Amino acid sequence: KQEVTQIPAALSVPEGENLVLNCSFTDSAIYNLQWFRQDPGKGLTSLLLIQSSQREQTSGRLNASLDKSSGRSTLYIAASQPGDSATYLCAVINNAGNMLTFGGGTRLMVKP
Amino acid sequence: SQTIHQWPATLVQPVGSPLSLECTVEGTSNPNLYWYRQAAGRGLQLLFYSVGIGQISSEVPQNLSASRPQDRQFILSSKKLLLSDSGFYLCAWSGGGVQETQYFGPGTRLLVL
Numbered sequence: 001k002q003e004v005t006q007i008p009a010a011l012s013v014p015e016g017e018n019l020v021l022n023c024s025f026t027d028s029a030i031y032n033l034q035w036f037r038q039d040p041g042k043g044l045t046s047l048l049l050i051q052s053s054q055r056e057q058t059s060g061r062l063n064a065s066l067d068k069s070s071g072r073s074t075l076y077i078a079a080s081q082p083g084d085s086a087t088y089l090c091a092v093i094n095n096a097g098n099m100l101t102f103g104g105g106t107r108l109m110v111k112p
Numbered sequence: 113s114q115t116i117h118q119w120p121a122t123l124v125q126p127v128g129s130p131l132s133l134e135c136t137v138e139g140t141s142n143p144n145l146y147w148y149r150q151a152a153g154r155g156l157q158l159l160f161y162s163v164g165i166g167q168i169s170s171e172v173p174q175n176l177s178a179s180r181p182q183d184r185q186f187i188l189s190s191k192k193l194l195l196s197d198s199g200f201y202l203c204a205w206s207g208g209g210v211q212e213t214q215y216f217g218p219g220t221r222l223l224v225l
Contacts, residue, residue, distance in 0.1 A: 034213065034214075036216075041200075041219070041221065042218060042219065043118075043202055043216040043217050043218045043219045044156075044202065044204075044216040045216070046213055046214070046215065046216075049213050089155075089156070091156075099146075099158055099161060099171070100146075100156075100158065100214060101158075102155045102156040102157075103155060104154070104155040105155060
């Protein structure tokens with residue numbers, strides 16, 4: 001059974017810092033990995049999707065990398081801003097189907 | 113463009129009462145539809161998914177059920193709510209092909225008292 005873990009569970013940084021969020025998964029037979037953002041009391045917004053054949057994806061100040069063999073992904077946020085404060089979730093889809101398995105999330109607070 | 117709606121946004125219900133949460137998708141045809149629950153302090157748990165009208169797969173045993181009466185409508189129900197059913201319920205859709213990006217609705221916050 002796939003298990004997804006995110007470290008740290010919570011992170012507080014001053015504005016302007018570059019930061020890295022970590023995600024690990026136990027079964028490397030994944031089809032893709034997604035990073036989502038969730039604001040308090042809101043739904044999820046997809047940030048980046050990395051196919052299993054890819055190593056990284058970039059969108060603006062966000063860069064996500066994938067090391068499928070070691071079961072790891074990182075989300076890099078450059079020059080963090082208070083508006084980046086949210087919970088960040090990673091999720092994987094296994095080759096066996098189209099169901100997402102989510103990590104517990106990292107709650108990020110960027111202080112002005 | 114595609115949009116996904118959920119209602120109600122917030123619901124407070126007594127233990128033992130019935131439940132009906134609705135999710136509808138616009139701007140796409142034959143989507144895959146999903147119901148997730150996010151309990152306080154816990155991650156997202158997939159409850160049900162559907163690849164077509166009347167086709168429902170359940171991921172966890174519980175007192176909840178799901179139905180898909182129309183192509184773009186997904187309903188989550190319960191005959192008798194439990195305290196443990198409290199949580200944030202999210203509906204999502206993806207393209208008809210497997211392993212595509214999922215897009216989430218705004219969620220329904222359910223509090224069972």
